Amino acid sequence: MKPVMLKPDSLLTLEEGFILTYPRRDVEVLKRRIEAVKRLGVNLIEFTGSKEVSNVNLLGKGTRSVIVKVWVSGYTYALKIRRLDSSIRSLKSEAENMKIANSVSVGPKLISYNSDMILMELVDGKPILEWMNTQTDSDVVRRTLFKLILDAYRLDAVGLDHGELSRASKHILVKSNNEPIILDFGSSSTNRRPSNVSSLVSYLFIRGTLPKNIQKFCQYSSREEILDGLRNYKSKPSKEALYNLIGRLGL
Ligand SMILES: Nc1ncnc2c1ncn2[C@@H]1O[C@H](COP(=O)(O)OP(=O)(O)O)[C@@H](O)[C@H]1O
Ligand SMILES: [Mg+2]
Structure with missing residues (x-):
């Protein structure tokens, strides 16, 4: 058209x-x-x-x-x-x-x-679910998910809770160079304890339709081990706890 x-x-x-x-x-x-x-x-x-x-x-x-x-x-x-x-x-x-x-x-x-x-900025990208369905290279998928979790970590570290990352399908676009962009800060706040990493990881690896897709690309640990990694990170949101969690996710 x-x-x-x-x-x-x-x-x-x-x-x-x-x-x-x-x-x-x-x-x-x-x-x-x-x-x-x-x-x-x-x-x-x-x-x-x-x-x-x-x-x-x-x-x-x-x-x-x-x-x-x-x-x-x-x-x-x-x-x-x-x-x-x-x-x-x-x-x-x-x-x-x-x-x-x-x-x-x-x-x-x-x-x-x-x-x-x-x-x-105009983000020329595809919604994450649509992008994931067209991927074949596990290194590309793992790099993109890693970058996405790092973005969530940076928001945690700066004290901004996005607020809608547990329903992330509409709020993550992936550009043609495979760079993910988090959108829509309309529900975000600096007055809550940030839970960006937790919301995103549970959206990606625990709930919804993505976990089945992601299984093809990442050798991630059991649900219990991921939840345990998330609990550690939540009690002390350090870079060390983040990397331990990322290891459990197979990224
Ligand atoms: N910067 C942008 N570049 C390209 N598309 C965007 C951009 N911002 C939003 N969109 C598209 O518009 C949709 C709605 O935007 P969003 O910010 O979520 O609005 P709302 O606050 O009303 O929920 C997004 O899901 C995305 O598809
Ligand atoms: Mg929105």
């Missing part, structure tokens, strides 16, 4: 403008948001991607936002737009938490934000 590239101002009259105020239609909010999009420096919005909302293609759709591809001075980015029915009133604390994640090289790079939008 041909991509649709539109200037922000044209959204006032075109059907695609609906995406800026999704799931409502509100001309006043639309006008304000078009101005906000322009202030972020966005020249063009490109309606492409695997998600579809009333015949308009998007990069993604979550419960709090919609994500579109945009162009700023000739470069592409992802723009996260707060849904009008979102329970969250502002994206500012999400952006602040992204900044903390970025300080340890985790997550899409934050470019700029306001209360309704976050402009960030």
Whole structure:
């Protein structure tokens, strides 16, 4: 399908403008948001991607936002737009938490934000389950999972709990160079004890559909040994405990 590239101002009259105020239609909010999009420096919005909302293609759709591809001075980015029915009133604390994640090289790079939008690095990747289904090389899979667990460790170490890594299928994209990226800091917090490594390891190796897939690639220990490694790490989240756990995972 041909991509649709539109200037922000044209959204006032075109059907695609609906995406800026999704799931409502509100001309006043639309006008304000078009101005906000322009202030972020966005020249063009490109309606492409695997998600579809009333015949308009998007990069993604979550419960709090919609994500579109945009162009700023000739470069592409992802723009996260707060849904009008979102329970969250502002994206500012999400952006602040992204900044903390970025300080340890985790997550899409934050470019700029306001209360309704976050402009960030566009991650061109596949959801982890889809990526895993196309893999044949166990070294590649093990390296990617290792990197992912290290990212979770870095978030633990900096005191930011992601909050949704136990349901990680929508929140991990793997790029074509096999680099995994953790997305969506909308539920993240610095006020809880971080459990990123525990949530991620239990998602990957204990629960869900991934454990069966992963068995092909990693000679990991029994469920009890993994849980024991996790308990050790939780009681003392040191690098040593992390490496002991990673050993038990066959990475
Ligand atoms: N930076 C990005 N680059 C590419 N796709 C993204 C990016 N951020 C989010 N997406 C896509 O949009 C979907 C929803 O984004 P998410 O941040 O989870 O929104 P919500 O906070 O509403 O749950 C993601 O699952 C992903 O597919
Ligand atoms: Mg989400």
